[in-house]
Amino acid sequence: MNKAAKEKTINLLFILPAVALFSIFSLYPIIRTVQLSFYKWDGIATTMQFVGLLQYKDIIFHNPAFWKSMANAAYVTTLALTFQNGLALLLALLVSREIRGENIYRTIFFLPPVLSGIVVGLIWKWIYDGNYGILNHFLTGVGLSHFTNFAWLAEIKTSLTAVAVVHMWKGFGYGFIILLAGLQTIPKELYEAAKVDGADSWQQFKHITVPSMIPVFTVVAILTILGSMQIFDLLYSMTQGGPAGHTHVPITRIYQFMGNGEFGYSTAMSVIFGCLLLAVSFIQIEVSRRMNK
Amino acid sequence: MNDARLKNNLVNILTHVILIVIALSCVFPVFWMFSSSLKTQEEIFTKMNLLPEHWNWANYAIAWMKADFGKYFLNSLIYTFAGVFGVVFISSLAAYGFARLEMWGKNIFFYLLISTLLIPIPGVFVPLYLLLKKMGLLDTRTGLILCYISGGLAFGIFLLRSFFEDLPKEIEEAARIDGASKFGVYWRIALPLARPALATLVIFNCLSIWNEFLLALVILQDTAKMPIQRGLMVFQGTHITDYPLLMAGLTIATIPVLIVYLLMQKHIIKGIASGALKG
Amino acid sequence: MLRIVRLLIACALLVPFTSCSQNISRKADVVIWHWMTDRQAAFEKIAAQYEKETKVSVLFETYAPSEVYRDKVRAAATGKLLPEIFSTLGDKREVSSFINAGYIADLSADMQTGWKSHLFDKPLSQNTFPEGNEWKVKPGIYGVPIDVSAIMIYYNKDLFKQAGLDPKNPPQTWEAFLEAGRKLRAAGIQPFASGFSEGWLIGVFANSYAWNMLGEQGILDTIKGTIKYTDLRWLKVYQVFADMAKHDMFASGIATMVNKDAERTFATGKAAMALNGSWGVNVYFSMNPNLNYGVMMPPKMSLGEYPMRIFGGEGSSLNVNATSPNKDKAIAFLKWMTAKEQQIQLAQETKNIPSNQEAAGGLSDILKIFAQNIKNTFESLPVSESWQVNNVINTDMQAIIIGEKTIDQAAAEIQAEKMRQSGAK
Numbered sequence: 001m002n003k004a005a006k007e008k009t010i011n012l013l014f015i016l017p018a019v020a021l022f023s024i025f026s027l028y029p030i031i032r033t034v035q036l037s038f039y040k041w042d043g044i045a046t047t048m049q050f051v052g053l054l055q056y057k058d059i060i061f062h063n064p065a066f067w068k069s070m071a072n073a074a075y076v077t078t079l080a081l082t083f084q085n086g087l088a089l090l091l092a093l094l095v096s097r098e099i100r101g102e103n104i105y106r107t108i109f110f111l112p113p114v115l116s117g118i119v120v121g122l123i124w125k126w127i128y129d130g131n132y133g134i135l136n137h138f139l140t141g142v143g144l145s146h147f148t149n150f151a152w153l154a155e156i157k158t159s160l161t162a163v164a165v166v167h168m169w170k171g172f173g174y175g176f177i178i179l180l181a182g183l184q185t186i187p188k189e190l191y192e193a194a195k196v197d198g199a200d201s202w203q204q205f206k207h208i209t210v211p212s213m214i215p216v217f218t219v220v221a222i223l224t225i226l227g228s229m230q231i232f233d234l235l236y237s238m239t240q241g242g243p244a245g246h247t248h249v250p251i252t253r254i255y256q257f258m259g260n261g262e263f264g265y266s267t268a269m270s271v272i273f274g275c276l277l278l279a280v281s282f283i284q285i286e287v288s289r290r291m292n293k
Numbered sequence: 294m295n296d297a298r299l300k301n302n303l304v305n306i307l308t309h310v311i312l313i314v315i316a317l318s319c320v321f322p323v324f325w326m327f328s329s330s331l332k333t334q335e336e337i338f339t340k341m342n343l344l345p346e347h348w349n350w351a352n353y354a355i356a357w358m359k360a361d362f363g364k365y366f367l368n369s370l371i372y373t374f375a376g377v378f379g380v381v382f383i384s385s386l387a388a389y390g391f392a393r394l395e396m397w398g399k400n401i402f403f404y405l406l407i408s409t410l411l412i413p414i415p416g417v418f419v420p421l422y423l424l425l426k427k428m429g430l431l432d433t434r435t436g437l438i439l440c441y442i443s444g445g446l447a448f449g450i451f452l453l454r455s456f457f458e459d460l461p462k463e464i465e466e467a468a469r470i471d472g473a474s475k476f477g478v479y480w481r482i483a484l485p486l487a488r489p490a491l492a493t494l495v496i497f498n499c500l501s502i503w504n505e506f507l508l509a510l511v512i513l514q515d516t517a518k519m520p521i522q523r524g525l526m527v528f529q530g531t532h533i534t535d536y537p538l539l540m541a542g543l544t545i546a547t548i549p550v551l552i553v554y555l556l557m558q559k560h561i562i563k564g565i566a567s568g569a570l571k572g
Numbered sequence: 573m574l575r576i577v578r579l580l581i582a583c584a585l586l587v588p589f590t591s592c593s594q595n596i597s598r599k600a601d602v603v604i605w606h607w608m609t610d611r612q613a614a615f616e617k618i619a620a621q622y623e624k625e626t627k628v629s630v631l632f633e634t635y636a637p638s639e640v641y642r643d644k645v646r647a648a649a650t651g652k653l654l655p656e657i658f659s660t661l662g663d664k665r666e667v668s669s670f671i672n673a674g675y676i677a678d679l680s681a682d683m684q685t686g687w688k689s690h691l692f693d694k695p696l697s698q699n700t701f702p703e704g705n706e707w708k709v710k711p712g713i714y715g716v717p718i719d720v721s722a723i724m725i726y727y728n729k730d731l732f733k734q735a736g737l738d739p740k741n742p743p744q745t746w747e748a749f750l751e752a753g754r755k756l757r758a759a760g761i762q763p764f765a766s767g768f769s770e771g772w773l774i775g776v777f778a779n780s781y782a783w784n785m786l787g788e789q790g791i792l793d794t795i796k797g798t799i800k801y802t803d804l805r806w807l808k809v810y811q812v813f814a815d816m817a818k819h820d821m822f823a824s825g826i827a828t829m830v831n832k833d834a835e836r837t838f839a840t841g842k843a844a845m846a847l848n849g850s851w852g853v854n855v856y857f858s859m860n861p862n863l864n865y866g867v868m869m870p871p872k873m874s875l876g877e878y879p880m881r882i883f884g885g886e887g888s889s890l891n892v893n894a895t896s897p898n899k900d901k902a903i904a905f906l907k908w909m910t911a912k913e914q915q916i917q918l919a920q921e922t923k924n925i926p927s928n929q930e931a932a933g934g935l936s937d938i939l940k941i942f943a944q945n946i947k948n949t950f951e952s953l954p955v956s957e958s959w960q961v962n963n964v965i966n967t968d969m970q971a972i973i974i975g976e977k978t979i980d981q982a983a984a985e986i987q988a989e990k991m992r993q994s995g996a997k
Contacts, residue, residue: 008397011475014390017383018446019402025421025443026409032420043419043646044669062992091315094308105312106558111319113500114550115326116543118529123322125833130824131762131842151825156976159828169318177496178452181489181561185459215455222451230413240769243827244971254415259642260959261666267416274412281411282404338840338859422647431651510640511647515599516633526636530610532851533858534832 036267043263055268066269069248070276076164076249077228084168085224088175093205096183106180113173121237124166128152154243163235163247170234171227175220182216183209218288222281229277326547330356330540337536349537356541360524369503369521370549372438376502379442381494384449385487389479391450392457393465403450410447418511425512432514440508445498456490457483492560499553503546521546600631602902603655607641608888609634614921618914626908628901649675654893656902659715664698664956668707670891671714677894680712682903688713690928691910695720695886697952706955715889716906717927719918721850722884722942722949723776729864731844735759742868746815749871753821756844764816765823765843767831768973771966776883777847778969779950780870781809787878788951795957797994801965801986808875810979813972827970839863850942851887854923867941869948884942884949887924964989 037055041048059066091109095102112120127134130151139147152162190208199207232251235241241248241256250273258266329337330352331345340346357363390396391403421440422431430436460483468478484491506522513519525546528539606615615632623629633655635641642661648654654675660667670676688696699715701707729739735756743749753763768774782791785805793799794806816822823829823843831848838846839859846852847870856863872880892902908914915931918924925943926932932943968982977985 004395008395011390011394011396014394014475014479015387015396015402018387018406018450021383021439021443022406022409022446024424025440026447027405029417029420029424030409030412030414032424033414033417036416042666042669043416044649044666044673044675046673087315091312094312097308099305099308099312101312105316106562107555108316108319110496110554110558111323114547114554115322116504116547118539119322119326119543123325128825149824151828154825154828154974156974174497177493177558177561181456181493182459184489184561185456187461212459215459219452219455223448226411237830239828240771240830242769242967242970243974244976245967251413251415255639256963258416259639261662261669263416263419267414270412270414270416274414277411277413278408281407334858335860338836418643419647419650422651426651426653431653507640507643510635511644514653523635526634527609527612529636531608531636531638532855533610535610535858 033267034271036264037271038268039264041264042261043258044261048264051264055265056272058265059269059272065245065248066250066253068245069250069253070273072160072247073229073231073249075160076167076231077225079161079164080168080171080224080228081221084172085175085220087168088172088220089179091172092176092179092183093209095180109176110173112170115170117170117233117237120166120170121234125153125238128162130154153239156243156246159239159243160247163231163238166238167228167231167234171224174223174227178216178220178223179213182213186212214288214292218285221288222284225280225284226277229273323547326540327544330537330544332537334535334537352537352541353545356528356538357545359538360521360527360542362521362524362542362545364517365519365521365524368434368518371434372441372509372520373499373502373549375438376441376445377495377498379438380445380449380498381491383442384446384494385453385484385491386479387446388450388453389457389483392454393462393483394475403454406447407451410451418508421508422511431512432518434518437509437512437518440512441502441505445501448497449494452494453487453490456487460486489561492557496554496557500550503550600629601898602628602630602657602905604630604632604657604890605641605645605655606632606634606659606888606890607636607638607661609636611922614918617921618909618918621914622905622908626904628905630905649673652895654895656893656896656898657890657906658893659888659890663959664701665707665959667714667891668701668705668709671701671709672707674894676714677892677899677903678710678712678714679716679892679903682907683713687907687910690912690930691717692720692885692927692929692946694884694946694949694952695889695927698885699889700952702954704954715886715891716910717886717889718906718910719887719922719924720885720927720943720946721887721925722882722945723773723847723849724867724882724942724945725870726838726846726848726852726856726865726867728838728841728844729866731756731761731841735761735844739866742866743871744868746812746871746873750815750819750821753816753819757820762823762837762843763819763821764845764847765826765829765834765837766847767829767834768822768826768970769828769830771963773831773847774969775962775966777870778809778812778965780880780882781812781873781876782806783881783950784873784876784878785809788953790878792953792955795953795955797990801961801990802983806986807979807983808873810969810972810982812873813969814979817973817975822973827974835859838865849884850925850939851923853936853938857923865938867938869945880948881950882945882948884946885952887927958993960993961986961990 036048038050038052039048040051040055091105095105095109126132128151130136130149133152135152136147136150152158186208190212191204194204194208230251231249235247235249236252239247241252250269254266254269254273257269328344331348331350333349336342336346391399425431425436425440428436430439464486465478465482468482473481504522506520509520510523516523525539525542528535528542604615612632612634615634619630619632635644638661645654645658645660649670660670667676695717696713699717700713701709701711703711705711727742732739732742735752735758737752737755743752756763766773766777785808786794786799790799790805794801794803800806823834823837826834829837834843834846835848835852835855836859837843838848839856841863856865869880869882890906892899892906896902910928912928912930915926915928916934919926919931919935923939925935925939925946932940935943964986968977968985971977972979972982
């Protein structure tokens, strides 16, 4: 008993550097910021006014724009979870096969994440442009004349999806790499044994790959949720939340308030947003843990 | 037999078509960036040609000088190298602890760490700034690196823990019986086995630290300590963006990250050669 | 192998320690933070000259993008580490917050000694807090404009000719403007582009017509709440966007077009008109030196009782750190920087309008028109509308452009937000 307790204490040394650094440089500033969410403060003044939960109340009951932005982010996230991760998995599996040029493909698929957001924004705006865009050029070329002059980013129906497509294109490389790394940790013997038993590739995928990859899927899923719910840079460079506010997401709203002297209020928004993300992610972790058992 | 071969060929062709289409979409922007870096500003705007009329290689020299890359490049290398090393070492240590060892308050610590990964607070740089000032770390390389390491820990631990948990326990247990210390097992057995995950972590952190600029610009006062991103800003004026030089600068700034990726992806893929997923 | 790795770790951790540890040192007598990185070279030249003349060292540090610059200034303010000279890059409310916190020096006394008379009035009045201002700032002049700007409508003379319009006589009435749009469209030319994705620019255009329809008193009364945003005159302001949309005047995708894209659209002849600032002269030159264009005032509404006004005044202004021991040196430098010779030099190198009126003589023809119209810019008011209301106006004007909302719906929404904000106060 005593020995076990001592053991447990010594083992803490493994996490000590992480916990120490993290507490000072991440946790403490976050706690300080959360504290600000109970104050009305413009970010500059030397005095601030304690308002308790007033700002939370206002966000929850009187800020529909914020909740709409949440729905927008959820939409992008849903698309990313299905299409982006589907693509990442498909490509990881394809590249894991013995095919010609797999090395080149592996390098190329990680180019979008490496690429500067400036270049990505410029290129895709050019693709989507109503008058001179490649996309409309192509669509008109195949006979869909309906799309001449259609500004993909400025139409309510398409703007959010158009941004989501770019987001997914820029992001699938991350999932691709993690899944690729995950595939390597599956012991080869499992596949060989399955082959001896006469399992075809679909059965191997279903009974070996998927079960062994559940923890990795969880990591990728959570990363996707985080990355997509917090989508900002790309969106900001492509639509600035427009047209008429239809592509706003929580982070753009938070910045909007912060930039207009509502520092305290914007932190309250961050806290609410963060707590929701936390809840979603922990449900995700818990579900996959159950599945794994 | 013939049918099977035909089917196999069709699958192969289809595979390549999918891969090539996606690959083209990934390569084109790089090609465009490179091609634009050799054009003139006027040419970029008034002509739509894919290749430059004249290959102005001098743009690279001008961009390098104008952006003061000579000054900033080394800084960026230091921050990225130290930051990535710190993240990988400290988070792998902790992730191993969380995955394998019994300890007090394990779950609390773990969930606390992960929570901060999930709470994005755009205004957090203000308290961080004041904290660094109090600690005398403002305007220091150390302060910035510690922030980078701390910022990468949550994700690193989260990613690595799931990989460590996935590793077969038997080898580690055998080593323990042979008298290896816990740290020895971690260092000599768990780490090498988790190599694909470590390589992934290196790539991701390289990318994020190399491209980071908000913290660097806020925390550092002395321009001599600033990273390469500071140099790139010279081309993006409030009113005028110098696209050819910006593209040249971006091309230069992209190369190191690409090199890291090329070096690391070999480790991600080790062992695949024997064909783990033969169809 | 293991040893090498350990050695590398040690090196990685040691490198930063060897080179840190020095405190935040004084790099120059006067340090200036600015956000226009494209002016770094011109600034450095000025600084070198000054050091040669006076032995006072001046260091310009520019940071972009402007959001990052603003964050840096805020963090430095909370840490009490602002440089001698900086700009808040915020609106009047934000500047007032800096002043009330004691970070920005009152320059009124220095301004009285003849400094003021050389500078354009408008940008100066934007840096002035009058008696009884809503932010409770002690009346005074708190900033120095180093250049001025204005926003007007550029038009492409060649495209005008192509559409059968007279390039020498751009439309001056609203009806003529719409007619010009119709002709341009008929000739296959996009009539009008601007960075209407950036809320402020759409707000600038709306505001011009608010001044035209309501005048200063009307706008003040609206802010006070005695005139509603559903007033007939305000409906006319929203009508501007509905009319232009109805006549198909907007360039494709204008609702999500940032100004840099709009500038490219105009510079490459893909739109015949563009609402843009005087900095556009420099931008267009860099993109297409052969562009043949003129500038005009936004055309007046026939029902507009008041003179047309445009957005403008200060291009960028600088504030002096009240807590710096080198405050006087900083003020002396700003005085020198806004003197005629330096202003001529800066204006030439940055292709901008100088803040010193006496230096505005040698400007190009187009910039001269802008300089002459500085007097027609919006008056600086002692109160301002809340940003939330302005935000709803900007968003709803976009909604009108894309046909999502009618002007009545927009008016009702704007007024509802106004009520909400006055209730919150």
